[in-house]
Amino acid sequence: MTQLVLKNVSKTYLVGDDRIDAVNDISLGIEKGEFLSIVGHSGSGKTTLLSIIGGIAKPSSGTVLFEGDDIYSLDGDRLSKYRCEKIGFIFQFASLFQNLTSVENVMLPVVFKARRDKTAGDEKKAVELLGMVGLGDRVNAYPSQLSGGQQRRVAIARAFMNDPGLILADEPTGDLDEETEAEMMRLFAGMNEERGITFVMVTHNTELARQCKRQMRMGQGFQVP
């Protein structure tokens, strides 16, 4: 079964009397294990599209099917469960909690997952993930004690915490140097190859986009060839 299917998805923002068609009639099928890159000018609707897929922005029209289920017809708690267990979101914006350490930030998705106290295993896993993004020595640092790129990497580690089937990465390497960027891409590729995790990644780096198995270009909310 195709893991993710978008059928004629549109999203229109109303600002006063103006209508902004951020996403326009996009239809798309993504198989499990794919690695899709999305490129496009600023304001072309990439973040909006990713958010629709991730269950945090309801489309104005169209349907989103994940493993056959229409996610926007789910009730609130089921939709939360979808976000929690199926999706790993790496946001374009700063998204760490200032009052939590790196390792606590990474563990946060587990807190929302089940009605149980978190086990020592969860902490071990979080520390491992931080090691994988090169922050094994900063597990107890607060976000304010980290550089922008380091914060970004904590957010990357967090996305993998609940073993999601689909990672939605919105410019995940935007503020990283080339070397770290390459490291992160290797991490993604490894996760993609070894664990079969599907990736949808927004990037401005056309070189990076070209390396991906599949590419998509957006312009003014439309999918463009």
Place this chain on the structure above:
Amino acid sequence: MKAFNIHTFAIKNLKRRKFRTGVLAFSIALIVSVLVFGFSFIGSVGLGIKRASDRLGSDLIVVPVGARGYAEEVLLESKVKSFYMDKGLVERVKKVEGVDEVTYQTYLATLQGLCCDIPEATVVAFNQDSDFIVMPWLTKAIGRRLQKNEAIVGHESSLNIGLGLMDAVLFGARFTLLGALEKSGTGLDNAIFISDENVEEILRKGKSPLKPDQVSIIFVRVKSGYDPYNVGRAIEGEIVEADVVARTDIGKDTINALKDINMIFSITVFMASVLSALLAWAIFSATVNERLREAGIMRALGARESHIMRLFLTEVLIIGCIGSICGAVMGTALSVLLAKSFTLFKNLPVDLTVWDRLILGAAGFAAGTGICITGALAPIQRIKKMEPLFVIKGDAA
């Protein structure tokens, strides 16, 4: 690492925003302490008077015309006063319809050095045959009647005089002190009790202004089925030389005066409560943009509405509880410490029981926590309902 869950998350949020947490907890503590203090004050006077008049066990008291205030001062505030009427009134009161039992007491003021060798106090001469006021306490204390030249002291005066003293000269006559009565919560706790068989000797010694056949106060029990007020009115109609006070009216002036204080106080407390709720609201609103983003991100990471609700409510409850507990303790401490510096309290033999204080403290606690939750609920509701993407981006720039 300790367990990491919604509650530890909430605690970390509070710890890392110490100033905000502190201001809110402190304001809640203040309002709760005002509440507890205020109601302890009002409550102890009101309750004290009610308990004292109930403990007297008399439906009506009959006093000389114009002596009503004096009588209340003796019975409630343990002031030393003497006032007298003719003993013949006792028989006349007995004959009034509806009157069941009657007993009388004679109050004698001691003056140290002049007549007596103890500090100023009221000596109560009571009639042991008809008495229903003192006998219950007396039976508990010594299990028998007082003999001639024996005295027993009230609970408070035993503290003043000192229990070591075995003997005292009262109005020229020597008395053996048998011990102390248990606390009754009335003004009589400060008195010294003797049998009225001694009055004759005291008169003979001439060290008291008392004249023969005088009494100060007559206590009346009304037959069941009769309204004390009606019986009281009948007595007053029958005997022009006497004033009658019903049990429920004892201390009425004080209670009425207190009602006004109570009112002013309640309004002030109400306004202060609203103010605190607004403060809680303002503080939570002020951080709500920041919290909105956090909530949005949590939602995007898979948090349910209930998770957000729990996180914020936990924070509010912790602040509310800390503030309220501190406030309840502060208010109680304040009322205990200041109690004796109010003239109203100085003579009133009133004290809230531990139980009363616990109830007041608990009420203050509930009020404080309630105020906190009320104030914080609005932003929590708002945060809960918004679309995650919208709030995440809202403040990103």
